Amino acid sequence: MLERETIRFEKTVIAGIITQNQDEVKLREYLDELEFLTYTAGGEVVKRFFQRMEKPNPKTFLGTGKIEEIHLYIKENGVSTVIFDDELSPAQQKNIARELDCKILDRTNLILDIFAQRAETSYARTQVELAQYQYLLPRLTGMWTHLERQRGGIGMRGPGETEIETDRRIVRDRIALLKEKIRTIDKQMAVQRSNRGAMVRVALVGYTNVGKSTLMNVISKSEVFVENKLFATLDTTVRKVVIKNLPFLLSDTVGFIRKLPTQLVESFKSTLDEVREADLLLHVVDISHPDFEDHIASVNQILQDIKSNDKPTIMIFNKIDAYKPLTIDTDDLVTEKTPRHNTLEEWKATWMGNVGKNNALFISAANKENFEEFREKVYEAVREIHISRFPYNNFLYPDYKENIAEEK
Incomplete structure (x- = not known):
């Protein structure tokens, strides 16, 4: 056996x-x-x-x-x-x-x-390596890492140059090389984004491990890697999605986290370009997590940092199947009720039910619970953006001409 x-x-x-x-x-x-x-x-x-x-x-x-x-x-x-x-x-x-x-x-x-473990593509590995070297550079003092062996020791050090100075120069050279490599890939990706045409772009954003990739799989019928670990996916995945004959591009981006290292924000700027260039954000929240309100605040702060906090946004409160409010014993006269004791219906009656133009949904991506409501809400939002961009391109909407006639 x-x-x-x-x-x-x-x-x-x-x-x-x-x-x-x-x-x-x-x-x-x-x-x-x-x-x-x-x-x-x-x-x-x-x-x-x-x-x-x-x-x-x-x-x-x-x-x-x-x-x-x-x-x-x-x-x-x-x-x-x-x-x-x-x-x-x-x-x-x-x-x-x-x-x-x-x-x-x-x-x-x-x-x-973790990012180094999870990086699958050459681009992700380059971004992570850059972040690691930027983190390492100020920490070389007192360390002898023999980095010069990567380039050969003979002839590499100037007169009187110390080992730590050699290390610093090698790390700086590597950082410069990685930045140049990222700039080259960024240009290629920018061309790819421009070649996608003028379709409406929708980006999934949210804290890490909230179910973005699961939702991506369900709505786009694709196979994006999903695992119950933090940062299961690093590379941005873009899929063409069609709802009611209306096509749009949906991207699944890297998850955010509290105290996100500044080195990662810097090196993953191009990955975050999918968020910057999106027309609509789907902010996915794991409502079953006890700290989900803090997670929302962390994501909103990062969106503000990358100047994407003013985009049209739909709040997607995911994992309602796993949500379990805290209970209070009826005989307990001491414990004070907190938001963690709220039922889903009580949450809906709070600020959640009044996000934008009622742009809040409560779903379970894993069980496809309330999924049709989700599709309808996304369709309406994408349709509104599409019509504003192409006011005369109405072949997608059977009722569009009637609406124009009524307005006249």
Whole structure:
């Protein structure tokens, strides 16, 4: 009998801090997400550490006592990696590594690692590599990575040049090369976008792991990779979709996340061009996630950063089949009702039911629940954009001439 292959996860602990701007509830939410990120990257979180501080320790992020506590735990339990929820400065990373004598990662490094694992195409790999080098450059101090061996050591160093200076020059050269490669691919992609004609463009946007790819598969009848992990897909997928004889282009974009590394925003600018050039955004939200309102705020902030927050948008509240409101015992006179106790009908009666011109839908992409309502809403929005762009191109709409006659 064949034994089932077991997946070996790297034993990891995660750490964060409670501050005036981040209370314990918020920190626990962030650590939950950090644990999911760690699992996605191939790690198993065996312990969480956190400390209440006014601000991070400039030398070791956490206090000396907490660092010693972590050191003792990882020695006794054979832990190989410690991951911090916030981005560490180069000095903090160096000092912590010296104190703990193990692999030290921060949230940014972890996300970059996941992107590196998930990158399938040459373009995605180039973007991720650029982001990694941009992250690495200020952290070379005190590190001897022997990068010069990639280019050969003899004749590569000038008189008196140190190893770290050689590393920096090699990294800068690589960054310049990758940027040039991305510029070349960007031009090719811009030509591809221009060759798509004047069809209306619709982009799926949203937090990572909210079901965008599942929705893409259902509406376009395509096979986009879907997995219950963060950043399952990195490359933008574009499909031609037809609803009631009305064709349009639908793109599935990379998922957003809180504290998205600035290096990734920079290197994935061209991927985000699909969002910038879209005529209509479908903002997909996982309503079953307890922090979905924070996710909405994070996505809206990134849309604002890339100057795409003023586009026509339909809010798609997905995974209604998985939504379970918190319950309060009828005899419980202490627990106060919060938004997490809302039923779906109660949510619909809040701001959700009044997004734009009632542009909010509650669906389950996996079960195709309320899918016809979704198709109709998308059709009407695309139709409105199409008519405004081609006022005389009415062959798609049997009732269009009648409407014009009535207006006259």
